[in-house]
Amino acid sequence: MVSPSSWPDSGDDLDPLLETLTAWGLRPEVGAHVADRRGYMAGSDADRLADLNQALRDPGIRAVIASRGGCGSLRLLPGIDREALQRDPTPLIGYSDLTALHQLWRRSGVPAVHGAVDGAHADAVRAQLMDAAGxxxxxxxxxxxxxxxxxxxxxxxxxxxxxxxxxxxxxxxxxxxxxxxxxxxxxxxxxxxxxxxxxxxxxxxxxxxxxxxxxxxxxxxxxxxxxxxxxxxxxxxxxxxxxxxxxxxxxxxxxxxxxxxxxxxxxxxxxxxxxxxxxxxxxx
CATH class of the missing domain: 3.50.30.60 (LD-carboxypeptidase A C-terminal domain-like)
Incomplete structure (x- = not known):
């Protein structure tokens, strides 16, 4: 769970997502800067990028989930470790501002999910990530x-x-x-x-x-x-x-x-x- 754009408003936004992932039998890991605040962004560009690249470089991370949209993901494009992404393709789940990152995933030949791990369709995201569902x-x-x-x-x-x-x-x-x-x-x-x-x-x-x-x-x-x-x-x-x-x-x-x-x-x-x-x- 990372915040490439804005920060989640509170633990009330983040906790249900983590509970959902745990209920799926996963072990969610939260980026160090996921709740940082710098204006409307989740901390500095360097810190948000560090969380994202750390996830891409960790072979134990099988999907990257954005905590929310907002603004700021476009700033990260030049620094994303595309070699790590292509070496170990990891889907990115998000939408709205995360569309910027989805374009780099597309450029790297790695599928993504346009959606969110909450709401009425959370189980559909689970099926798409874990059951090879379309x-x-x-x-x-x-x-x-x-x-x-x-x-x-x-x-x-x-x-x-x-x-x-x-x-x-x-x-x-x-x-x-x-x-x-x-x-x-x-x-x-x-x-x-x-x-x-x-x-x-x-x-x-x-x-x-x-x-x-x-x-x-x-x-x-x-x-x-x-x-x-x-x-x-x-x-x-x-x-x-x-x-x-x-x-x-x-x-x-x-x-x-x-x-x-x-x-x-x-x-x-x-x-x-x-x-x-x-x-x-x-x-x-």
Whole structure:
């Protein structure tokens, strides 16, 4: 358990996670700086990086779990021990700000899990880490992005995560998504302009070239929000439709009270006609 981004608010946040891991029959270890505080981050960059690299270099550590998201993981990218990660592939579990680290895991060819070890779907994370389980995620027709769904079936390795962090990683992590399925989701941090700028950056950088499909996770925090007559679905239509690939909206992935966890970096099938995303296992 490490805190590459922000610190857990209290032991009330951390203790249930450790209890869950113990109940799975695991021996959780907590990074030395997991609860440090420096502004909005869990201590200094050097200390957060030291906890992460120590976990990657320890052959007894079989998964790295982020205590929470927040802000700060992007700062760690240059110093992560990729040789250790590739020598002993260790999945990383987290989402939101952890999307930055997921891009480096992708660059290193190591699967990860977009999700969290809490809430209604904690057992699904356990199955993905310990039972070589994949994930089958049906769309929610009531979700704000459900109307983005087109037709067709697409296949590819699932990549992506939080939209803003994907854009922030452009030019920082050299990752090709050609032939991949892209997952995007977002929390409402700064209105529709954030969504527009992030997707536009990915388009102009060429990052979206060659995608086979787009899986649209939660944009629920934008429900009911408009900016000069446009809703978030207008922005997404405007910047995704002309990619000419199958799009599956309304997926319960990302910033929700109980997000569904999914492996990243593994073969996936997006079936827009059936309204279903089927993801292979992250571990074997």
């Amino acid at each position: 994930a089958t995620v049906p769309t929610d027709p009531a979700a704000v992005t459900a109307g983005l769904t087109t037709t067709g079936t697409a296949r590819g390795v699932l990549v992506g995560g939080n939209l803003e962090m994907l854009a922030r990683c452009t030019g920082v992590v050299d990752v090709s998504w050609r032939g991949c399925l892209l997952l995007v989701e977002a929390n409402k941090a700064a209105g529709l302009g954030m969504v527009d700028r992030a997707l536009t950056q990915l388009r102009l950088s060429g990052a979206l070239a060659g995608l086979t499909g787009v899986a649209v996770g939660s944009f629920e925090e934008f429900t009911g929000y408009q900016d000069r007559g446009w809703a978030v679905t207008d922005v997404l239509h405007d910047l995704l439709d002309d990619l000419g690939v199958p799009i599956l909206g309304g997926l319960p992935l990302g910033h929700l009270p109980d997000p569904v966890p999914v492996p990243l970096g593994v073969p996936t099938v997006l079936d827009a006609d059936a309204g279903r995303l089927t993801v292979d296992a992250a571990v074997r």
